[in-house]
Amino acid sequence: MIQRPLFFSVLLLVLLLISCSNYIGNEDQYTSPKRWKATFQLQDRKVPIIFELDTVPLNIHGYRVIFIDGPSKNQKEIVKIMGDSLRVALDYFGKFQLKAIMQDHKIQGVFQSQKSMPPLEIPFTAYATNEPRFTPVAKPTYNNATGDWEFTFQADAASPNLDLYQKLHRLKLYQTDSTLVGRGYYNQGFEGIRTENGFVLSSFSQDQPVFFEATFFNGHEVSGTLYTYQEKISFQGRKKSNLESTKEESSTIMTTLWRLFKVYSDYPK
Template sequence: MKKTILLLCLTFLTIGCTDHLWNEDQVTSPNRWKAHFRIQDREVPIIFHLDTVPSNIHSFRVIFTDGPSKNQKEIVQQFGDSIRVELDRYRGISLKGVFENQQIKGVYRNQKFTPALEVPFTAQQSNEKRFTPVTKSSTINPTGDWEFVFTTSTTTPNIDLYHKLSQLQLYKTDSTLVGSGYYYQGFEGILTENGFVLSSFSRDQPVLYEATFINANEVEGTLYTALEVIPFRGTKKSNLESTVESSSNGIITLWNLFKAYIAYP
Protein backbone atom coordinates (compact mmCIF):
# COMPACT_ATOMS: atom_id res chain seq x y z
CA MET A 1 0.00 0.00 0.00
CA LYS A 2 2.83 2.41 0.83
CA LYS A 3 4.36 1.85 -2.61
CA THR A 4 1.00 2.73 -4.18
CA ILE A 5 0.76 5.94 -2.15
CA LEU A 6 4.31 6.92 -3.12
CA LEU A 7 3.47 6.35 -6.78
CA LEU A 8 0.40 8.58 -6.39
CA CYS A 9 2.59 11.30 -4.87
CA LEU A 10 5.07 11.11 -7.74
CA THR A 11 2.26 11.12 -10.31
CA PHE A 12 0.63 14.13 -8.69
CA LEU A 13 3.91 16.04 -8.55
CA THR A 14 4.62 15.27 -12.21
CA ILE A 15 1.17 16.22 -13.51
CA GLY A 16 0.58 19.03 -11.06
CA CYS A 17 3.66 20.94 -12.20
CA THR A 18 2.51 21.46 -15.77
CA ASP A 19 -0.26 23.42 -17.47
CA HIS A 20 -0.24 21.09 -20.46
CA LEU A 21 -3.46 19.24 -21.28
CA TRP A 22 -3.73 16.38 -23.75
CA ASN A 23 -6.54 15.71 -26.20
CA GLU A 24 -7.65 12.07 -25.85
CA ASP A 25 -9.73 12.07 -29.04
CA GLN A 26 -8.64 9.26 -31.39
CA VAL A 27 -9.78 10.77 -34.67
CA THR A 28 -8.73 7.79 -36.80
CA SER A 29 -10.57 5.17 -34.72
CA PRO A 30 -13.06 3.08 -36.78
CA ASN A 31 -15.46 3.07 -33.81
CA ARG A 32 -15.56 6.86 -33.46
CA TRP A 33 -18.92 8.61 -33.75
CA LYS A 34 -19.72 12.30 -33.97
CA ALA A 35 -23.06 13.39 -32.53
CA HIS A 36 -24.92 16.69 -32.79
CA PHE A 37 -27.35 17.64 -30.02
CA ARG A 38 -29.92 20.27 -30.95
CA ILE A 39 -30.25 23.00 -28.29
CA GLN A 40 -32.37 25.89 -29.54
CA ASP A 41 -30.68 26.96 -32.79
CA ARG A 42 -27.30 25.37 -32.00
CA GLU A 43 -25.84 21.98 -32.90
CA VAL A 44 -23.63 20.86 -30.01
CA PRO A 45 -20.93 18.45 -31.30
CA ILE A 46 -20.02 15.52 -29.05
CA ILE A 47 -17.55 12.68 -29.72
CA PHE A 48 -18.02 9.10 -28.52
CA HIS A 49 -16.77 5.61 -29.30
CA LEU A 50 -19.13 2.66 -29.62
CA ASP A 51 -17.15 -0.51 -28.94
CA THR A 52 -18.06 -4.18 -28.96
CA VAL A 53 -17.11 -5.77 -25.63
CA PRO A 54 -18.13 -9.46 -25.44
CA SER A 55 -17.41 -9.61 -21.70
CA ASN A 56 -19.92 -6.82 -20.93
CA ILE A 57 -23.42 -7.79 -19.86
CA HIS A 58 -24.90 -6.32 -23.06
CA SER A 59 -21.73 -6.72 -25.21
CA PHE A 60 -21.25 -2.99 -25.86
CA ARG A 61 -19.52 0.03 -24.34
CA VAL A 62 -19.76 3.77 -25.06
CA ILE A 63 -16.90 6.14 -24.22
CA PHE A 64 -17.46 9.90 -24.49
CA THR A 65 -14.24 11.82 -25.18
CA ASP A 66 -13.96 15.45 -24.09
CA GLY A 67 -10.45 16.84 -24.48
CA PRO A 68 -8.33 15.31 -21.69
CA SER A 69 -11.23 13.32 -20.18
CA LYS A 70 -13.07 10.10 -20.97
CA ASN A 71 -16.54 9.22 -19.67
CA GLN A 72 -17.20 5.48 -19.96
CA LYS A 73 -20.68 3.89 -19.98
CA GLU A 74 -21.10 0.14 -19.62
CA ILE A 75 -24.89 -0.28 -19.81
CA VAL A 76 -25.45 -0.14 -23.55
CA GLN A 77 -28.31 -2.19 -24.97
CA GLN A 78 -28.98 -2.84 -28.64
CA PHE A 79 -32.20 -4.47 -29.82
CA GLY A 80 -32.49 -4.85 -33.57
CA ASP A 81 -32.13 -1.33 -34.97
CA SER A 82 -32.56 0.37 -31.57
CA ILE A 83 -29.92 1.40 -29.02
CA ARG A 84 -30.17 2.66 -25.44
CA VAL A 85 -27.30 4.05 -23.35
CA GLU A 86 -27.81 4.48 -19.60
CA LEU A 87 -25.87 7.55 -18.49
CA ASP A 88 -26.28 7.25 -14.71
CA ARG A 89 -26.55 4.38 -12.25
CA TYR A 90 -30.19 5.15 -11.43
CA ARG A 91 -31.20 5.02 -15.10
CA GLY A 92 -32.78 8.43 -14.94
CA ILE A 93 -30.63 9.85 -17.76
CA SER A 94 -30.31 8.05 -21.06
CA LEU A 95 -29.79 8.19 -24.80
CA LYS A 96 -32.31 6.33 -26.94
CA GLY A 97 -31.88 6.04 -30.68
CA VAL A 98 -32.56 4.13 -33.87
CA PHE A 99 -30.03 3.12 -36.52
CA GLU A 100 -31.20 4.57 -39.81
CA ASN A 101 -29.21 5.02 -43.03
CA GLN A 102 -25.84 4.60 -41.26
CA GLN A 103 -26.88 7.15 -38.64
CA ILE A 104 -28.30 7.09 -35.15
CA LYS A 105 -31.32 9.34 -34.68
CA GLY A 106 -32.53 9.69 -31.14
CA VAL A 107 -33.24 11.66 -27.98
CA TYR A 108 -31.27 12.55 -24.87
CA ARG A 109 -33.68 12.23 -21.93
CA ASN A 110 -33.16 13.43 -18.35
CA GLN A 111 -35.95 12.37 -16.00
CA LYS A 112 -34.44 14.14 -12.99
CA PHE A 113 -36.32 17.24 -14.10
CA THR A 114 -40.10 17.75 -14.20
CA PRO A 115 -41.11 17.63 -16.95
CA ALA A 116 -38.28 15.46 -18.25
CA LEU A 117 -35.70 17.20 -20.42
CA GLU A 118 -35.44 15.95 -23.99
CA VAL A 119 -32.83 16.97 -26.56
CA PRO A 120 -32.87 15.46 -30.08
CA PHE A 121 -29.60 14.26 -31.58
CA THR A 122 -28.13 12.57 -34.63
CA ALA A 123 -24.83 10.69 -34.82
CA GLN A 124 -22.75 9.03 -37.48
CA GLN A 125 -19.40 7.27 -37.70
CA SER A 126 -16.92 9.97 -38.55
CA ASN A 127 -13.26 10.95 -38.58
CA GLU A 128 -14.15 14.64 -38.80
CA LYS A 129 -12.91 17.04 -36.17
CA ARG A 130 -15.28 17.99 -33.38
CA PHE A 131 -15.58 21.58 -34.66
CA THR A 132 -14.93 22.72 -38.22
CA PRO A 133 -11.83 24.99 -38.13
CA VAL A 134 -12.37 28.59 -39.19
CA THR A 135 -10.36 30.18 -41.98
CA LYS A 136 -8.91 32.89 -39.76
CA SER A 137 -8.89 32.40 -35.99
CA SER A 138 -8.15 34.85 -33.19
CA THR A 139 -4.50 35.46 -32.36
CA ILE A 140 -5.29 35.63 -28.63
CA ASN A 141 -4.04 32.61 -26.70
CA PRO A 142 -6.52 31.74 -23.91
CA THR A 143 -4.22 29.18 -22.24
CA GLY A 144 -4.58 29.55 -18.48
CA ASP A 145 -7.13 29.41 -15.68
CA TRP A 146 -10.51 31.08 -16.20
CA GLU A 147 -13.42 31.97 -13.95
CA PHE A 148 -16.92 32.35 -15.41
CA VAL A 149 -19.89 34.15 -13.88
CA PHE A 150 -23.29 33.09 -15.21
CA THR A 151 -26.28 35.43 -15.27
CA THR A 152 -29.03 33.25 -13.82
CA SER A 153 -31.41 32.85 -10.91
CA THR A 154 -30.04 31.31 -7.72
CA THR A 155 -33.12 29.07 -7.63
CA THR A 156 -32.50 27.45 -11.00
CA PRO A 157 -32.28 23.62 -10.88
CA ASN A 158 -29.01 24.00 -12.81
CA ILE A 159 -27.22 25.97 -10.07
CA ASP A 160 -24.99 23.03 -9.12
CA LEU A 161 -24.01 22.52 -12.76
CA TYR A 162 -23.12 26.20 -13.16
CA HIS A 163 -20.93 26.03 -10.08
CA LYS A 164 -19.02 23.14 -11.65
CA LEU A 165 -18.72 24.99 -14.96
CA SER A 166 -17.45 28.23 -13.42
CA GLN A 167 -13.75 27.26 -13.23
CA LEU A 168 -11.85 26.04 -16.29
CA GLN A 169 -8.23 25.47 -17.19
CA LEU A 170 -7.75 26.01 -20.93
CA TYR A 171 -4.85 24.92 -23.10
CA LYS A 172 -4.33 25.76 -26.77
CA THR A 173 -2.76 23.05 -28.92
CA ASP A 174 -1.74 23.46 -32.56
CA SER A 175 -5.27 22.91 -33.88
CA THR A 176 -7.63 22.65 -30.92
CA LEU A 177 -8.50 24.12 -27.57
CA VAL A 178 -8.89 21.69 -24.67
CA GLY A 179 -10.11 22.34 -21.16
CA SER A 180 -10.32 20.76 -17.74
CA GLY A 181 -12.85 21.62 -15.05
CA TYR A 182 -14.35 20.42 -11.80
CA TYR A 183 -13.72 16.75 -10.97
CA TYR A 184 -12.00 15.78 -14.23
CA GLN A 185 -14.63 17.35 -16.46
CA GLY A 186 -13.18 17.74 -19.95
CA PHE A 187 -13.82 20.08 -22.88
CA GLU A 188 -12.72 20.38 -26.47
CA GLY A 189 -13.11 23.25 -28.88
CA ILE A 190 -11.40 25.68 -31.22
CA LEU A 191 -10.54 29.34 -31.50
CA THR A 192 -13.01 31.27 -33.64
CA GLU A 193 -12.44 34.54 -35.48
CA ASN A 194 -13.02 36.59 -32.32
CA GLY A 195 -13.29 34.10 -29.47
CA PHE A 196 -13.65 30.38 -28.82
CA VAL A 197 -16.18 27.55 -28.60
CA LEU A 198 -16.07 24.51 -26.32
CA SER A 199 -18.35 21.52 -25.86
CA SER A 200 -18.55 18.68 -23.36
CA PHE A 201 -20.59 15.66 -22.29
CA SER A 202 -18.60 15.02 -19.10
CA ARG A 203 -21.51 15.76 -16.74
CA ASP A 204 -23.82 13.43 -18.67
CA GLN A 205 -25.41 16.20 -20.67
CA PRO A 206 -24.43 18.25 -23.72
CA VAL A 207 -22.91 21.64 -22.89
CA LEU A 208 -21.67 24.37 -25.24
CA TYR A 209 -19.69 27.54 -24.47
CA GLU A 210 -19.62 30.32 -27.09
CA ALA A 211 -17.25 33.10 -26.03
CA THR A 212 -16.13 36.39 -27.58
CA PHE A 213 -12.92 38.11 -26.47
CA ILE A 214 -13.36 41.54 -24.92
CA ASN A 215 -9.59 41.60 -24.52
CA ALA A 216 -6.89 39.00 -23.86
CA ASN A 217 -8.11 38.46 -20.30
CA GLU A 218 -11.89 38.83 -20.55
CA VAL A 219 -14.69 37.22 -22.54
CA GLU A 220 -18.44 37.40 -22.75
CA GLY A 221 -20.66 34.75 -24.21
CA THR A 222 -23.47 32.25 -23.96
CA LEU A 223 -23.73 28.86 -22.28
CA TYR A 224 -26.06 26.29 -23.86
CA THR A 225 -27.37 23.46 -21.66
CA ALA A 226 -30.21 20.97 -21.96
CA LEU A 227 -32.26 23.00 -19.44
CA GLU A 228 -31.61 26.59 -20.46
CA VAL A 229 -29.41 29.05 -22.32
CA ILE A 230 -27.75 31.81 -20.28
CA PRO A 231 -25.17 34.60 -20.75
CA PHE A 232 -21.84 34.73 -18.94
CA ARG A 233 -18.68 36.76 -18.48
CA GLY A 234 -15.28 35.20 -18.01
CA THR A 235 -12.02 36.47 -16.54
CA LYS A 236 -8.59 34.95 -16.99
CA LYS A 237 -6.74 34.63 -13.71
CA SER A 238 -3.27 36.07 -13.34
CA ASN A 239 -0.30 33.72 -13.16
CA LEU A 240 0.05 34.60 -9.48
CA GLU A 241 -3.58 33.72 -8.70
CA SER A 242 -3.30 30.44 -10.58
CA THR A 243 -0.03 29.56 -8.87
CA VAL A 244 -1.42 30.31 -5.40
CA GLU A 245 -4.56 28.23 -6.00
CA SER A 246 -2.61 25.35 -7.53
CA SER A 247 -0.12 25.42 -4.68
CA SER A 248 -2.90 25.45 -2.08
CA ASN A 249 -4.71 22.53 -3.70
CA GLY A 250 -1.42 20.70 -4.15
CA ILE A 251 -0.45 21.09 -0.50
CA ILE A 252 -3.85 19.75 0.61
CA THR A 253 -3.58 16.75 -1.72
CA LEU A 254 -0.01 15.96 -0.69
CA TRP A 255 -0.90 16.31 2.99
CA ASN A 256 -3.77 13.83 2.59
CA LEU A 257 -1.47 11.40 0.77
CA PHE A 258 1.17 11.82 3.48
CA LYS A 259 -1.39 11.05 6.21
CA ALA A 260 -2.44 7.94 4.29
CA TYR A 261 1.22 6.91 3.98
CA ILE A 262 1.71 7.22 7.75
CA ALA A 263 -1.54 5.40 8.53
CA TYR A 264 -0.65 2.27 6.57
CA PRO A 265 2.06 -0.13 7.82
Protein backbone atom coordinates in the same frame (compact mmCIF):
# COMPACT_ATOMS: atom_id res chain seq x y z
CA MET B 1 30.34 9.44 -10.64
CA ILE B 2 26.71 10.49 -10.33
CA GLN B 3 25.80 10.53 -6.65
CA ARG B 4 22.50 8.89 -5.78
CA PRO B 5 21.20 11.84 -3.67
CA LEU B 6 22.00 14.24 -6.54
CA PHE B 7 20.24 12.01 -9.06
CA PHE B 8 17.08 11.78 -6.99
CA SER B 9 17.13 15.52 -6.33
CA VAL B 10 17.22 16.16 -10.09
CA LEU B 11 14.45 13.58 -10.56
CA LEU B 12 12.26 15.35 -8.00
CA LEU B 13 12.88 18.70 -9.71
CA VAL B 14 11.96 17.29 -13.12
CA LEU B 15 8.75 15.73 -11.80
CA LEU B 16 7.86 19.04 -10.16
CA LEU B 17 8.33 20.87 -13.45
CA ILE B 18 6.12 18.34 -15.23
CA SER B 19 3.40 18.72 -12.61
CA CYS B 20 3.46 22.50 -13.13
CA SER B 21 2.93 22.17 -16.87
CA ASN B 22 -0.17 23.77 -18.35
CA TYR B 23 -0.27 21.19 -21.11
CA ILE B 24 -3.52 19.18 -21.32
CA GLY B 25 -3.75 16.22 -23.66
CA ASN B 26 -6.62 15.25 -25.93
CA GLU B 27 -7.96 11.68 -25.76
CA ASP B 28 -9.83 11.91 -29.07
CA GLN B 29 -8.51 9.35 -31.57
CA TYR B 30 -9.60 10.64 -34.98
CA THR B 31 -8.71 7.43 -36.84
CA SER B 32 -10.54 5.05 -34.50
CA PRO B 33 -13.07 2.85 -36.37
CA LYS B 34 -15.30 3.03 -33.28
CA ARG B 35 -15.50 6.85 -33.31
CA TRP B 36 -18.82 8.66 -33.77
CA LYS B 37 -19.61 12.37 -33.98
CA ALA B 38 -22.99 13.36 -32.56
CA THR B 39 -24.72 16.72 -32.97
CA PHE B 40 -27.19 17.77 -30.25
CA GLN B 41 -29.75 20.54 -30.68
CA LEU B 42 -29.34 22.81 -27.63
CA GLN B 43 -31.68 25.78 -27.79
CA ASP B 44 -30.74 27.34 -31.15
CA ARG B 45 -27.23 25.81 -31.32
CA LYS B 46 -25.97 22.57 -32.86
CA VAL B 47 -23.44 21.12 -30.42
CA PRO B 48 -20.89 18.45 -31.50
CA ILE B 49 -20.00 15.61 -29.12
CA ILE B 50 -17.55 12.73 -29.72
CA PHE B 51 -18.08 9.18 -28.49
CA GLU B 52 -16.87 5.64 -29.18
CA LEU B 53 -19.26 2.67 -29.52
CA ASP B 54 -17.60 -0.70 -29.07
CA THR B 55 -18.49 -4.35 -28.55
CA VAL B 56 -17.36 -5.77 -25.20
CA PRO B 57 -17.86 -9.54 -24.89
CA LEU B 58 -17.44 -9.52 -21.09
CA ASN B 59 -20.02 -6.75 -20.63
CA ILE B 60 -23.45 -8.10 -19.61
CA HIS B 61 -25.06 -6.23 -22.53
CA GLY B 62 -22.15 -6.71 -24.96
CA TYR B 63 -21.55 -3.01 -25.71
CA ARG B 64 -19.88 0.07 -24.26
CA VAL B 65 -20.09 3.82 -25.01
CA ILE B 66 -17.25 6.19 -24.11
CA PHE B 67 -17.80 9.96 -24.40
CA ILE B 68 -14.52 11.78 -25.10
CA ASP B 69 -14.10 15.40 -24.03
CA GLY B 70 -10.53 16.61 -24.44
CA PRO B 71 -8.57 15.00 -21.57
CA SER B 72 -11.60 13.18 -20.11
CA LYS B 73 -13.37 9.92 -20.88
CA ASN B 74 -16.87 9.17 -19.57
CA GLN B 75 -17.56 5.44 -19.86
CA LYS B 76 -21.08 3.93 -19.96
CA GLU B 77 -21.58 0.20 -19.51
CA ILE B 78 -25.37 -0.12 -19.69
CA VAL B 79 -25.74 -0.03 -23.47
CA LYS B 80 -28.52 -2.07 -25.07
CA ILE B 81 -28.85 -2.72 -28.80
CA MET B 82 -31.87 -4.74 -29.95
CA GLY B 83 -32.39 -4.84 -33.70
CA ASP B 84 -32.02 -1.22 -34.80
CA SER B 85 -32.83 0.18 -31.35
CA LEU B 86 -30.12 1.72 -29.14
CA ARG B 87 -30.43 2.73 -25.49
CA VAL B 88 -27.63 4.15 -23.32
CA ALA B 89 -28.15 4.70 -19.58
CA LEU B 90 -26.25 7.82 -18.58
CA ASP B 91 -26.65 7.54 -14.80
CA TYR B 92 -27.43 4.89 -12.19
CA PHE B 93 -30.79 6.38 -11.23
CA GLY B 94 -32.56 6.23 -14.58
CA LYS B 95 -32.90 10.00 -14.88
CA PHE B 96 -30.87 10.42 -18.08
CA GLN B 97 -30.57 8.23 -21.17
CA LEU B 98 -30.06 8.22 -24.91
CA LYS B 99 -32.74 6.55 -27.04
CA ALA B 100 -32.07 6.13 -30.75
CA ILE B 101 -32.46 4.15 -33.97
CA MET B 102 -29.37 2.86 -35.83
CA GLN B 103 -29.72 2.61 -39.61
CA ASP B 104 -27.32 2.92 -42.56
CA HIS B 105 -24.27 3.96 -40.45
CA LYS B 106 -26.36 6.66 -38.78
CA ILE B 107 -27.76 7.04 -35.26
CA GLN B 108 -30.77 9.29 -34.77
CA GLY B 109 -32.54 9.79 -31.48
CA VAL B 110 -32.96 11.88 -28.34
CA PHE B 111 -31.24 12.72 -25.08
CA GLN B 112 -33.97 12.18 -22.49
CA SER B 113 -34.18 13.71 -19.01
CA GLN B 114 -36.65 12.27 -16.50
CA LYS B 115 -35.99 15.15 -14.11
CA SER B 116 -38.90 17.04 -15.65
CA MET B 117 -42.44 15.80 -16.29
CA PRO B 118 -43.26 15.05 -18.98
CA PRO B 119 -39.70 13.90 -19.83
CA LEU B 120 -37.66 16.49 -21.71
CA GLU B 121 -36.14 15.28 -24.99
CA ILE B 122 -33.29 16.85 -26.98
CA PRO B 123 -32.74 15.51 -30.54
CA PHE B 124 -29.38 14.35 -31.83
CA THR B 125 -27.87 12.72 -34.90
CA ALA B 126 -24.56 10.81 -35.06
CA TYR B 127 -22.31 9.46 -37.82
CA ALA B 128 -19.22 7.25 -37.77
CA THR B 129 -16.49 9.62 -38.96
CA ASN B 130 -12.91 10.87 -38.52
CA GLU B 131 -13.98 14.51 -38.92
CA PRO B 132 -12.80 16.90 -36.18
CA ARG B 133 -15.24 17.85 -33.46
CA PHE B 134 -15.39 21.47 -34.69
CA THR B 135 -14.43 22.79 -38.12
CA PRO B 136 -11.50 25.23 -37.64
CA VAL B 137 -12.09 28.80 -38.80
CA ALA B 138 -9.86 30.42 -41.42
CA LYS B 139 -8.74 33.36 -39.25
CA PRO B 140 -9.04 32.57 -35.53
CA THR B 141 -8.58 35.28 -32.92
CA TYR B 142 -5.00 36.17 -31.98
CA ASN B 143 -5.97 36.11 -28.27
CA ASN B 144 -4.49 33.11 -26.47
CA ALA B 145 -6.97 31.15 -24.34
CA THR B 146 -4.37 29.07 -22.46
CA GLY B 147 -4.62 29.54 -18.70
CA ASP B 148 -6.79 29.19 -15.61
CA TRP B 149 -10.20 30.75 -16.14
CA GLU B 150 -12.86 31.85 -13.66
CA PHE B 151 -16.44 32.21 -14.87
CA THR B 152 -19.37 34.05 -13.29
CA PHE B 153 -22.82 32.94 -14.46
CA GLN B 154 -25.80 35.27 -14.41
CA ALA B 155 -28.07 32.76 -12.67
CA ASP B 156 -30.79 33.34 -10.07
CA ALA B 157 -31.72 31.08 -7.18
CA ALA B 158 -34.48 29.39 -9.22
CA SER B 159 -32.10 28.14 -11.92
CA PRO B 160 -32.21 24.33 -12.39
CA ASN B 161 -28.45 24.28 -13.11
CA LEU B 162 -26.93 25.90 -10.02
CA ASP B 163 -24.91 22.78 -9.20
CA LEU B 164 -23.60 22.59 -12.77
CA TYR B 165 -22.61 26.27 -12.79
CA GLN B 166 -20.66 25.75 -9.58
CA LYS B 167 -18.72 22.90 -11.22
CA LEU B 168 -18.02 25.06 -14.29
CA HIS B 169 -16.90 28.02 -12.19
CA ARG B 170 -13.22 27.28 -12.90
CA LEU B 171 -11.70 25.77 -16.05
CA LYS B 172 -8.11 25.22 -17.09
CA LEU B 173 -7.74 25.67 -20.86
CA TYR B 174 -4.86 24.76 -23.18
CA GLN B 175 -4.64 26.04 -26.74
CA THR B 176 -2.91 24.22 -29.59
CA ASP B 177 -2.68 25.25 -33.24
CA SER B 178 -6.00 23.60 -34.11
CA THR B 179 -7.84 22.75 -30.89
CA LEU B 180 -8.65 24.02 -27.43
CA VAL B 181 -8.95 21.51 -24.60
CA GLY B 182 -10.09 22.08 -21.05
CA ARG B 183 -10.43 20.50 -17.63
CA GLY B 184 -12.73 21.45 -14.77
CA TYR B 185 -13.92 20.00 -11.47
CA TYR B 186 -15.02 16.35 -11.13
CA ASN B 187 -13.19 15.27 -14.31
CA GLN B 188 -15.26 17.64 -16.46
CA GLY B 189 -13.52 17.77 -19.84
CA PHE B 190 -13.95 20.05 -22.86
CA GLU B 191 -12.78 20.33 -26.43
CA GLY B 192 -13.24 23.27 -28.77
CA ILE B 193 -11.62 25.75 -31.11
CA ARG B 194 -10.83 29.44 -31.33
CA THR B 195 -13.34 31.42 -33.37
CA GLU B 196 -12.85 34.75 -35.17
CA ASN B 197 -13.43 36.67 -31.93
CA GLY B 198 -13.37 34.11 -29.11
CA PHE B 199 -13.75 30.39 -28.58
CA VAL B 200 -16.32 27.59 -28.33
CA LEU B 201 -16.22 24.46 -26.15
CA SER B 202 -18.47 21.43 -25.85
CA SER B 203 -18.70 18.61 -23.32
CA PHE B 204 -20.68 15.54 -22.29
CA SER B 205 -18.57 14.76 -19.21
CA GLN B 206 -21.36 15.26 -16.67
CA ASP B 207 -23.94 13.15 -18.55
CA GLN B 208 -25.48 15.99 -20.49
CA PRO B 209 -24.46 18.10 -23.50
CA VAL B 210 -22.99 21.50 -22.59
CA PHE B 211 -21.79 24.30 -24.89
CA PHE B 212 -19.65 27.39 -24.12
CA GLU B 213 -19.66 30.28 -26.61
CA ALA B 214 -17.27 33.08 -25.60
CA THR B 215 -16.14 36.40 -27.09
CA PHE B 216 -12.94 38.22 -26.06
CA PHE B 217 -13.23 41.91 -25.21
CA ASN B 218 -9.57 42.06 -24.19
CA GLY B 219 -6.71 39.58 -23.91
CA HIS B 220 -7.80 38.09 -20.58
CA GLU B 221 -11.57 38.67 -20.35
CA VAL B 222 -14.53 37.22 -22.23
CA SER B 223 -18.30 37.36 -22.16
CA GLY B 224 -20.60 34.75 -23.60
CA THR B 225 -23.41 32.24 -23.27
CA LEU B 226 -23.56 28.75 -21.78
CA TYR B 227 -26.09 26.38 -23.38
CA THR B 228 -27.57 23.35 -21.60
CA TYR B 229 -30.62 21.22 -22.35
CA GLN B 230 -32.61 23.21 -19.79
CA GLU B 231 -31.60 26.81 -20.44
CA LYS B 232 -29.05 29.22 -21.83
CA ILE B 233 -27.37 31.72 -19.56
CA SER B 234 -24.93 34.62 -19.89
CA PHE B 235 -21.51 34.60 -18.24
CA GLN B 236 -18.38 36.67 -17.75
CA GLY B 237 -14.96 35.03 -17.75
CA ARG B 238 -11.56 36.20 -16.57
CA LYS B 239 -8.20 34.50 -17.09
CA LYS B 240 -6.61 34.33 -13.67
CA SER B 241 -3.27 32.98 -14.89
CA ASN B 242 -1.22 33.64 -18.02
CA LEU B 243 1.16 30.73 -17.48
CA GLU B 244 2.29 29.16 -20.73
CA SER B 245 3.89 25.83 -21.48
CA THR B 246 3.91 23.57 -24.49
CA LYS B 247 3.87 19.88 -25.23
CA GLU B 248 7.35 20.26 -26.69
CA GLU B 249 8.64 21.67 -23.39
CA SER B 250 7.11 18.73 -21.50
CA SER B 251 8.67 16.33 -24.00
CA THR B 252 12.07 17.98 -23.53
CA ILE B 253 11.80 17.52 -19.77
CA MET B 254 10.96 13.84 -20.21
CA THR B 255 13.87 13.39 -22.61
CA THR B 256 16.25 14.95 -20.08
CA LEU B 257 14.89 12.70 -17.35
CA TRP B 258 15.37 9.60 -19.53
CA ARG B 259 18.97 10.54 -20.34
CA LEU B 260 19.77 11.06 -16.67
CA PHE B 261 18.26 7.70 -15.84
CA LYS B 262 20.29 5.99 -18.60
CA VAL B 263 23.54 7.55 -17.37
CA TYR B 264 22.77 6.50 -13.83
CA SER B 265 21.82 2.95 -14.89
CA ASP B 266 24.84 2.45 -17.15
CA TYR B 267 27.41 3.80 -14.73
CA PRO B 268 29.46 0.98 -13.17
CA LYS B 269 28.54 0.35 -9.58
